[in-house]
Amino acid sequence: xxxxxxxxxxxxxxxxxxxxxxxxxxxxxxxxxxxxxxxxxxxxxxxxxxxxxxxxxxxxxxxxxxxxxxxxxxxxxxxxxxxxxxxxxxxxxxxxxxxxxxxxxxxxxxxxxxxxxxxxxxxxxxxxxxxxxxxxxxxxxxxxxxxxxxxxxxxxxxxxxxxxxxxxxxxxxxxxxxxxxxxxxxxxxxxxxxxxxx
Numbered sequence: 362x363x364x365x366x367x368x369x370x371x372x373x374x375x376x377x378x379x380x381x382x383x384x385x386x387x388x389x390x391x392x393x394x395x396x397x398x399x400x401x402x403x404x405x406x407x408x409x410x411x412x413x414x415x416x417x418x419x420x421x422x423x424x425x426x427x428x429x430x431x432x433x434x435x436x437x438x439x440x441x442x443x444x445x446x447x448x449x450x451x452x453x454x455x456x457x458x459x460x461x462x463x464x465x466x467x468x469x470x471x472x473x474x475x476x477x478x479x480x481x482x483x484x485x486x487x488x489x490x491x492x493x494x495x496x497x498x499x500x501x502x503x504x505x506x507x508x509x510x511x512x513x514x515x516x517x518x519x520x521x522x523x524x525x526x527x528x529x530x531x532x533x534x535x536x537x538x539x540x541x542x543x544x545x546x547x548x549x550x551x552x553x554x555x556x557x558x559x
Contacts, residue, residue, distance in 0.1 A: 384553075
């Protein structure tokens, strides 16, 4: 098994999404001895925000790309190859202002490419990244899995939508939540880790 672990929190080891993601990875490795792990820290090596040169590189045939366009498309090509190589993807998702961190959004913008990870036909769009298992490790200060604040959660619904559009529909979510709620915060991580099944 090949595991791709994406870290998007800038808080390093102090991050609860990192700790939860690490726990998922550890359980996967225990259940699948000999697994190969690739960790990509998007906060330490961020993808560039899309500029015109990136769009030009995406829509220019490889044989027609200038040196500038060949350089611009490298990040996207590498990310897509890494994604396609993996069997399992673990994504650390800290919530910022009700949604995902910009580093994770930048990665998504580089992997979502027509004719590479999705295509259009007479039957509509089709995701091309199939047969993957995805785990989301979401960390939030409040409780967003249920109750009044659920409508404010733009992490899981967005990720399920965009990943599903690319063909990754087998998604399991684990949450460490209530990290800023006095009655929940002390046991939040342990509760999340104990809930993990792989």
